[in-house]
Amino acid sequence: MNSASTHPPQTNVGMMLVISAPSGTGKSTLIRRLTAEFSAFTFSVSCTTRAPRPGELDGREYHFLTRDEFERRRDEGFFAEWAEVHGNLYGTPRQTTMDLLANGRDVIFDIDVQGARQIKSNMGQGCYVFVFPPSREVLEARLNGRGTDSEATIIRRLAAARDEIADSQWFDHWIVNDDLNLAYEQLRAIYVAEKTKPAYQESWQAALIRQWGIS
Ligand SMILES: Nc1nc2c(ncn2[C@@H]2O[C@H](COP(=O)(O)OP(=O)(O)O)[C@@H](O)[C@H]2O)c(=O)[nH]1
Numbered sequence: 001m002n003s004a005s006t007h008p009p010q011t012n013v014g015m016m017l018v019i020s021a022p023s024g025t026g027k028s029t030l031i032r033r034l035t036a037e038f039s040a041f042t043f044s045v046s047c048t049t050r051a052p053r054p055g056e057l058d059g060r061e062y063h064f065l066t067r068d069e070f071e072r073r074r075d076e077g078f079f080a081e082w083a084e085v086h087g088n089l090y091g092t093p094r095q096t097t098m099d100l101l102a103n104g105r106d107v108i109f110d111i112d113v114q115g116a117r118q119i120k121s122n123m124g125q126g127c128y129v130f131v132f133p134p135s136r137e138v139l140e141a142r143l144n145g146r147g148t149d150s151e152a153t154i155i156r157r158l159a160a161a162r163d164e165i166a167d168s169q170w171f172d173h174w175i176v177n178d179d180l181n182l183a184y185e186q187l188r189a190i191y192v193a194e195k196t197k198p199a200y201q202e203s204w205q206a207a208l209i210r211q212w213g214i215s
């Protein structure tokens with residue numbers, strides 16, 4: 001077999017899939033499914049000053065930092081973006097993200113609307129998906145049902161949901177997470193379609209060009 005024969009497509013550029021949604025909408029649930037199905041994905045582990053929830057592991061869901069440590073890293077330019085969300089600081093490590101993308105990994109981000117905007121203007125690439133809850137009542141029920149947040153935290157997150165929805169116009173795709181299977185199929189379809197863009201298939205295209213002697 002000729003070394004230029006590289007089907008299925010081999011990509012050399014990782015893609016960025018950025019997911020934002022009001023707290024409790026189900027973005028972590030959707031992201032877990034996507035990363036379980038597609039091994040090409042790496043979840044971008046953010047840093048946060050929020051306390052770990054039961055079951056969360058340092059380095060898996062988040063890197064949990066004190067506020068002093070977060071601010072020190074922020075001031076050193078450690079983050080590709082950062083934001084204060086629901087009273088806590090969150091940030092995306094810059095170097096880790098760059099290394100993953102350079103190695104052809106697809107990176108999935110669970111970040112708030114302010115952070116998504118910053119990533120878009122700083123990195124100038126990526127696919128941006130906003131997930132809506134079916135209604136305010138359902139969102140409240142999911143936050144209560146998850147059982148990880150105090151009542152005061154839930155009230156704060158519901159208030160923030162309004163602002164996030166108000167700033168969702170600019171995203172590339174909108175998904176309503178009512179039926180989980182349908183929402184997942186939509187997210188999956190977005191990812192699969194995005195991967196067909198020429199920008200993510202350069203090495204495959206280059207091999208074909210060589211094979212056919214196209215200059
Ligand atoms: N800007 C920014 N937002 C983040 C980052 N990591 C998480 N978030 C957002 O912070 C918010 C709160 O996250 P979390 O406390 O885990 O609660 P969740 O909303 O239930 O997932 C969510 O909107 C996340 O998308 C980050 O690195 N940067």
Ligand SMILES: Nc1ncnc2c1ncn2[C@@H]1O[C@H](COP(=O)(O)OP(=O)(O)O)[C@@H](O)[C@H]1O
Pocket residue numbers: 021022023024025026027028029030142143145146177178179180181183
């Ligand atoms: N489509 C859905 N229907 C019903 N419950 C859902 C659905 N999607 C997520 N959930 C549940 O809602 C709660 C919040 O989901 P989670 O993924 O933690 O949200 P987020 O990461 O957006 O804060 C969890 O208990 C989760 O199991």
